[in-house]
Amino acid sequence: MAAVLVTRPVRLPLEPVLKALAVAACYYVAGRLGLLGRVVVEGVVVTPIWPPTGVAVAALLVYGVRVWPGIALGSFLVIASLTTPQVGTLVTVAGNTAGPLCAMWFLRRVGFRLDISRLRDGLALVLGGLGAMLVSSTAGVGLQVLGGGLESGEFWSVWLAWWVGDAMGVLLVTPLLLVVVGAAGRLRRAGWTEMACLGLTAVILLPVAALSRMSLLFLVFPLLIWAALRFQLAGSMACALFASVLTTFEANAQRGAFQNLSAVEVMVKLQAFNGATALTALLLSAMVAEQRATRRSVQNACNELGEVLEHLAAGETPPGSAASHAADTHADDRTAPPSGPHPDR
Template sequence: MSDGSVVDCRWLRRPAGTVLTTLLVAAAYYLSGRLGLLGRLDIEGVVVTPVWPPTGVAVAALLVFGLRVWPGVALGSLLVIASLTTPQATTLVNVAGNTAAPLCAVLLLRRIGFRPDVSRLRDGMALVFGGLCAMVISSTAGVGVQVLTGKLDTGDFWTVWLAWWVGDTMGVLLVTPLILLFLAPKGRFGLHRWKEALCLVVTALVLVPLAALSPISLLFLVFPLLVWAALRFELIGSMSCALFASVLATFEANTGGGAFVRQSGLEVMAKLGAFNGAVALTALLLSSLVTEQRATRRSIQRACDELAEVLDHLTAGENLPNAAGQRATDDGPRPPGRAPAPPPQ
């Protein structure tokens, strides 16, 4: 597709298609927001989430369907805020920040030359850069409103801001790649290694809960699993494992158990943010690097096959008889009627 999207969006040019897609984006944003709030934490009296999935939904929607669906992001953000508190004039600032951040992220990604299939290491790095930079807008707008309205002390600004920024960024790094992959053309994911995939799933279901639920803090056990998933199943495997590990760790952090037992709210947020960030970066960058190397290897193999085919045709052409019924030699065809020169004594 020439426009770089992962699905055919020509039907969006119709007004009815644009409206319907915008409403679907708003619904997806709202539902993912409600799911994200299940793992919310209280930092200095402000509700934050270690992973905020709506930012990932918004970035993926804008990449796939285009910037024209931005009202769906704004509507979804408004619905999420309205489900928590009565909308006020300051709510518009939060909605504007939550809408502007994904828009800026997509503009940055387009500027860098991001491909939605995340098939290059450059794409993984671009997604990290876009998420880190653009989510500054939403976190600054959200925390700034809390300070201006007196709900948050000025001295606590940076603590809450960092937690807000990390949550929004993790939403982009963990959720956006998976949505882009699931919207990719059919046939990309083969099941020829289904036995190994089943083994990976069983291992993840055993290892990740053990790492998150153990009070000994065994979270590092997740990383060999991510390496295995990235090397064998590329982005779909590694990002699925990363999201599962992040969700389970967030649940334990919210309950104060497992690896987060006997820790303050700030300590929990710092530890969880560091874990989620390490998991997301490992899964995203390693899998995109593996995908790029495999694509390069396939391109080289195709080029070698084509070159071998050309050499076969050239070799066959040298052995074909010429117009006079004689075979070509290295010195060119011999004139008719002349015998070949005797070999030197």
């Protein structure tokens, strides 16, 4: 008897290392881009939107836990680009790594789908982003207080800015990255004309809303609704991220709707706008995707029922039904040769 040789695909040991290095590079680039809109709160550098947290959560969801060293390395490189690394830097790096890991653990426990095709997936990402980023913000700001670089009375203002910035990175960047890697819904190939109209409207309307002194930021939300209804996650999150980034730069320059406001008022107004924008785009697009999936399921069930009724009206047994299966089994029994030895004559 010949031996059966079972072959299995051999994975190169360098694959996890290359993925981790790629994640570190993406984390660093996202961090440098995020620092372009940085603000200083009580002497601590924070960003209203911190894209690396979105990169980290998306990488963990797509590639798994094995890429966490890339997150830690990317976080260390970003900090090293700002200041000389010290012993306390390791605490900040640990917090920046633990936050996305907690978000991934929570999302997997609640059955999160990468395509974000259900409302519960959108809600899970919101809860995971808001909850898990408590770890990174508490570790980073707590280190500043313990190290003497920040007074205890200044803890909450810096902590709130840090936490909201990390959470906005998850809510705005993670869904868009899941679309880019193909894990979430894609843009429809049909409707390029409408897509071009949406993009042109966004390019014209969003700067007007952000630059106007009359505080016209509410004009962004009809655009988000249009994008979510017609292009779901890809369109709505792209518009939301563009609006949030543009508004963040205007807030840092204290122009338009943020003119003549104190630093605290600017931060509160900006974070409220970014949060409302992210929640509207994410939850509405998830709701639309869920309703479309339900409609497709109902349509498929109606089509199958119509085929069954057509066969019954023609006096035929519907294919795939229990009666058809029983008839096929009975016919096979009649045509099968008898088992057992034949008696000799």
